[in-house]
């Protein structure tokens with residue numbers, strides 16, 4: 001057990017737990033932030049994607065002890081009113097089916113566009129290949145990323 | 153105009169259960185349950201609601217709340233079902249909020265999301281809900297204004313009496329309407345008068361999804377709730393012997409470790425009680441991570457079980473006897489046994505004409521065998537359930553496709569009465585048939601009962617993927633007889649699988665060929681299987697449509713024309729009487745896809761494959777364009793034509809088709825679960841290949857046949873035929889036919 005202070009979505013939180021606990025479970029079990037999803041636990045599906053200092057990371061394999069003073073952003077904090085260009089584009093294209101993978105997809109897409117505001121198809125493929133969608137919404141996701149890039 | 157009698161059985165749900173006269177004031181928890189609620193509307197919330205019937209409440213300010221009766225796992229039924237009510241009620245869709253109905257047999261009818269039957273089964277009943285409420289509102293206005301009801305019209309939530317110039321919005325008449333007796337018959341709109349049905353409406357949960365609001369089973373929280381996980385046998389064919397529970401109980405955060413038995417001795421299972429591992433270990437603790445750590449340290453002894461038979465109540469209510477063999481099965485052994493069946497005779501399921509004689513006389517016989525492996529569903533949200541059992545009282549909140557099918561099992565296993573079970577249906581992170589089998593709810597409830605605490609059971613991905621209820625492994629051998637003029641004179645299909653046969657003896661091309669033979673076989677197994685997006689069709693379509701492609705080629709005919717000719721025969725002069733398709737609608741989707749894909753024009757530089765199929769009451773045809781890049785197939789485009797009757801929410805229906813196409817391509821290329829000594833050889837997404845963004849089709853173009861036929865399903869039908877389109881396009885791209893799924897099993901490079 002150890003105490004950690006975490007900056008999540010611009011707010012400071014204190015948690016006391018096993019240093020090996022992945023951020024995914026810190027968010028879900030200890031901080032009641034349930035938007036970040038569990039899909040595989042081994043960095044293979046992308047459902048748990050968050051931003052660490054703006055970079056997309058798989059929170060299921062990221063121990064709380066590794067965060068230090070880096071800033072965490074989750075789907076809940078991506079925008080104040082759910083109006084991040086990626087979220088807007090997702091709504092415009094009505095991307096989700098079951099919706100379970102979508103928080104992770106959106107976080108990956110937002111990180112991509114931050115680095116590369118006008119990605120090519122191949123660049124989208126590369127950035128999004130770690131996010132699985134069993135419902136098969138990939139073609140809408142790609143269209144939405146292009147729309148988001150225009151909304152900028 | 154269709155006049156519908158609100159028959160006795162139905163009238164029950166049309167009746168208000170609210171106390172006569174009074175409106176209801178709804179509390180905060182109700183607001184939180186309205187996942188579809190935009191903030192502006194929370195502010196505009198009515199002070200009082202009036203329950204018109206069990207699906208429908210009208211606020212004093214004219215806001216309408218509609219219960220979505222069926223559980224949602226991505227088909228968008230939470231949007232399309234309320235649309236049916238709103239259409240007949242005649243309200244402004246912007247004023248509608250959607251609530252998720254809990255499980256309630258009397259109030260909400262068959263709350264079944266599966267078999268692509270949702271919209272089909274609710275088409276009339278839900279419109280009746282809206283129409284009868286509208287009539288009650290008109291009646292209330294007629295009484296208030298002292299005018300004949302015939303003179304009261306409605307428009308987008310407002311009642312009018314033209315002659316006197318009086319008008320009132322629904323909210324103003326709701327209190328009076330709630331007291332009006334339910335009409336004995338109502339008139340439903342004609343298709344041409346629809347204003348909402350047939351227009352694209354956004355997913356009512358879109359905003360909640362993209363902002364990460366908790367809505368899935370795995371997100372369910374309750375004060376004092378503990379986390380539970382399970383450990384099931386590592387191999388099919390094994391069961392529990394002993395556990396080291398004492399050591400585990402001392403680990404940090406762990407409350408309890410014990411074993412549970414999901415069924416009482418001599419419990420008569422029903423069809424959806426499938427469960428390979430009825431006796432398992434449960435670990436209960438404070439947090440997921442702590443329980444996960446303890447689970448890793450669990451030392452359990454398992455041992456092989458003896459063969460047994462069990463009685464299972466099937467759909468028709470009769471009892472089947474199921475043999476569960478002992479032993480640790482392997483895929484190599486499965487494949488060898490299936491292979492033997494290419495030369496054995498199966499059980500005859502249908503025979504037309506004299507196929508034996510026709511094959512004897514044939515100038516040429518084409519024979520091909522197709523196979524496909526077991527598949528895991530891999531819903532992105534692993535199985536989970538919340539349960540709180542307090543003495544006789546049971547509270548469940550879980551992602552479940554068919555809540556009614558698990559209630560009896562729950563009641564029996566817990567030893568409580570069904571009436572004491574209260575069940576909330578959460579949004580599901582995928583279902584695909586997997587969540588029709590609610591054993592995980594029974595497990596959660598038994599764990600809560602024993603731990604005496606509210607618990608949320610979560611499967612790890614590994615637990616989920618190795619639990620069973622798979623799509624079975626299948627094989628089909630097709631034979632076609634051609635005479636010296638290349639006429640197709642006989643057709644023979646022999647299909648089987650472990651542990652079930654995938655055959656549909658009465659489907660196309662049955663009915664189109666004079667001499668026809670269909671046979672089937674199956675082999676018992678202790679690996680459990682279950683419905684998987686278009687069960688059995690998901691294999692048969694690919695095999696059949698690949699074979700027909702090869703036959704067309706041998707005959708020297710265009711692939712679409714060949715199919716159309718057979719369908720024309722089936723329409724003009726069908727063979728047999730039990731043919732399970734409408735040849736005209738079947739041909740309709742082929743004609744539409746032919747036109748929309750420009751089939752005849754630009755075949756030159758493209759490797760295209762066509763495929764069509766009918767299942768779950770809907771017709772679908774695909775043309776798939778493929779190219780090869782660095783030895784890998786790229787799906788450039790899929791053009792798709794669908795006949796599902798009236799399309800309620802076109803953009804949402806397109807989304808379903810796109811998803812089914814993508815999912816199907818993924819499974820055709822990569823989907824596979826193999827076994828060694830009873831152990832599933834893939835346990836997580838590092839080894840189980842799912843289709844990913846770079847492999848998805850570049851473009852999908854979906855078209856619907858326009859007609860006024862009552863709507864049928866969309867969740868499954870576009871899925872099966874895509875396997876055939878992939879196979880046929882691969883042939884064009886590489887010159888080699890593929891017979892064995894997954895087509896890119898070991899990621900081989902294609903020439």
Ligand code: FES
Pocket residue numbers: 037038039040041042043044045046047048049058059060061
């Ligand atoms: S849960 Fe983290 S990548 Fe799958």
Ligand code: FES
Pocket residue numbers: 096097098099100101102132133134135136137226532581582
């Ligand atoms: S929307 Fe269901 S897994 Fe992506």
